[in-house]
Amino acid sequence: MRILPPRIVDIVQQPVGSQVVVQGWLRTRRDSGSLSFLEITDGSCLKGLQVIAEDALPNYAGEVKRLTTGCSLRVTGELVTSPASGQSVEVRAATVEVIGWADPETYPLQKKRHSFEFLRSIAHLRPRTNALGAVARIRSTLNLAIHQFFHDQGFIQVHTPVITTSDCEGAGEMFTVTNLEPKELQGEQPFAADFFGRRAGLTVSGQLQAEIFAHSHGRVYTFGPTFRAENSNTSRHLAEFWMLEPEMAFCDLAGDMAVAEAMLKYLVGVVLDECEEDLRLFEQHVAKGLIAQLLLVREQPFVHLSYSQAVAELQRSGQGFVYPVQWGIDLQAEHERYLCEEVARAPVFVTNYPQAIKPFYMRLDEDGRTVAAMDLLVAGIGELIGGSQREDRFEVLAARMAAAGLPLEEYGWYLDLRRYGSVPHAGFGLGFERLVQFVTGMHNIRDVIPLPRTPGNAPC
Numbered sequence: 001m002r003i004l005p006p007r008i009v010d011i012v013q014q015p016v017g018s019q020v021v022v023q024g025w026l027r028t029r030r031d032s033g034s035l036s037f038l039e040i041t042d043g044s045c046l047k048g049l050q051v052i053a054e055d056a057l058p059n060y061a062g063e064v065k066r067l068t069t070g071c072s073l074r075v076t077g078e079l080v081t082s083p084a085s086g087q088s089v090e091v092r093a094a095t096v097e098v099i100g101w102a103d104p105e106t107y108p109l110q111k112k113r114h115s116f117e118f119l120r121s122i123a124h125l126r127p128r129t130n131a132l133g134a135v136a137r138i139r140s141t142l143n144l145a146i147h148q149f150f151h152d153q154g155f156i157q158v159h160t161p162v163i164t165t166s167d168c169e170g171a172g173e174m175f176t177v178t179n180l181e182p183k184e185l186q187g188e189q190p191f192a193a194d195f196f197g198r199r200a201g202l203t204v205s206g207q208l209q210a211e212i213f214a215h216s217h218g219r220v221y222t223f224g225p226t227f228r229a230e231n232s233n234t235s236r237h238l239a240e241f242w243m244l245e246p247e248m249a250f251c252d253l254a255g256d257m258a259v260a261e262a263m264l265k266y267l268v269g270v271v272l273d274e275c276e277e278d279l280r281l282f283e284q285h286v287a288k289g290l291i292a293q294l295l296l297v298r299e300q301p302f303v304h305l306s307y308s309q310a311v312a313e314l315q316r317s318g319q320g321f322v323y324p325v326q327w328g329i330d331l332q333a334e335h336e337r338y339l340c341e342e343v344a345r346a347p348v349f350v351t352n353y354p355q356a357i358k359p360f361y362m363r364l365d366e367d368g369r370t371v372a373a374m375d376l377l378v379a380g381i382g383e384l385i386g387g388s389q390r391e392d393r394f395e396v397l398a399a400r401m402a403a404a405g406l407p408l409e410e411y412g413w414y415l416d417l418r419r420y421g422s423v424p425h426a427g428f429g430l431g432f433e434r435l436v437q438f439v440t441g442m443h444n445i446r447d448v449i450p451l452p453r454t455p456g457n458a459p460c
């Protein structure tokens with residue numbers, strides 16, 4: 001039983017003749033003779049609901065005729081068949097109550113189309129637009145679908161901490177968490193007197209903590225906000241983003257990739273099935289060919305290439321890349337995009353990267369040069385997922401940690417997982433905003449998160 005009154009997405013499904021209550025914001029008002037046509041949206045779906053207000057309403061001249069875009073309203077009336085094209089029903093108003101006015105002199109969202117750049121400058125109002133409204137709905141659908149997928153596969157969710165003392169990726173991109181003033185953070189051991197007695201920061205990944213629970217519960221995932229003080233102003237990087245990280249015991253790299261592929265196909269399928277109207281908006285206004293591409297992702301098997309094969313393909317390509325290609329380099333966005341858009345023409349797993357360019361926790365391959373890593377590259381984005389089989393051999397891990405300069409005494413707990421009942425295990429991280437970009441075709445990652453945090457930018 002629903003507790004709150006139905007919203008537009010449900011109201012339009014009710015039988016003609018129903019008495020309805022519509023609560024939302026005015027998109028447009030058009031007057032014609034003795035009538036006004038009011039288009040009202042409430043965020044529950046892309047399309048607004050048309051309300052017919054007649055001049056017989058007691059507040060018609062005094063209020064209805066003064067309504068402008070952005071005003072909030074409560075309308076009661078009868079659902080009737082609509083003669084207009086593009087909608088099957090409309091509401092004949094019995095009452096139109098103005099809840100909140102929106103001064104047209106200053107309200108920045110007008111009927112015309114605004115650029116995404118402009119909308120970023122009014123992040124608190126942009127969810128009311130068609131595109132940003134659709135992004136928020138698709139994001140929410142994907143969020144729920146992620147939990148559904150892992151629940152169905154027998155995983156449990158683990159809430160890993162946001163404040164941590166381990167820099168999982170070892171890239172030195174951790175934001176420091178402190179309650180001291182900058183001038184107090186000095187001397188040989190600047191954090192000794194700090195809240196946690198040592199340097200703590202915002203998590204860059206929940207993987208290491210997820211590994212703890214993989215060694216007790218077998219199949220787990222963590223999904224939450226992740227922070228990186230990466231000073232990269234690109235269309236694919238945020239300082240605060242959401243990451244999904246499954247971790248599986250008794251699983252190798254092949255199993256890891258099988259889960260990632262099945263998951264992505266499932267998530268794309270849910271959006272195709274449940275968000276048709278919103279997807280059509282992106283297809284029409286943002287990314288032509290989007291729906292066909294998503295259908296292919298759902299149907300086609302993903303391609304697998306080893307890093308060495310990928311490097312050979314790039315060298316053979318004859319492309320003038322900005323970053324020259326040779327074995328040992330980290331692949332750049334231009335290389336990643338070439339591999340999935342031109343070589344594989346499908347999502348592609350690149351595997352077994354050189355160990356020197358990957359973090360300490362990835363399992364060393366037999367050749368001693370590469371690790372059991374995988375990145376999933378997709379068209380338009382590049383790296384969507386990064387994962388690996390983890391190093392489960394105590395001696396090898398300890399040696400790699402020492403080589404990476406990690407203080408072994410601080411990671412005793414992580415080594416204990418290899419000391420007591422170690423098992424082969426694997427996992428991956430999916431950048432949730434990159435997934436939302438991928439399914440909507442939105443060009444800039446700042447437009448697929450409600451309130452983006454990037455260098456120099458955290459307004460509300």
Ligand code: 4AD
Nearest residue numbers: 205207237238241245384385386387427428429431
């Ligand atoms: O490849 P990454 O750094 O992998 C990890 O953090 C592993 N610990 C994951 C694991 O195995 N459990 O990050 C994983 C994904 C990337 O593939 C990318 O999609 C996304 O996280 N990502 C970002 N998304 C937005 N902004 C950033 N600054 C991102 N950095 C990584």
Ligand code: MG
Nearest residue numbers: 375383385386
């Ligand atoms: Mg990565």
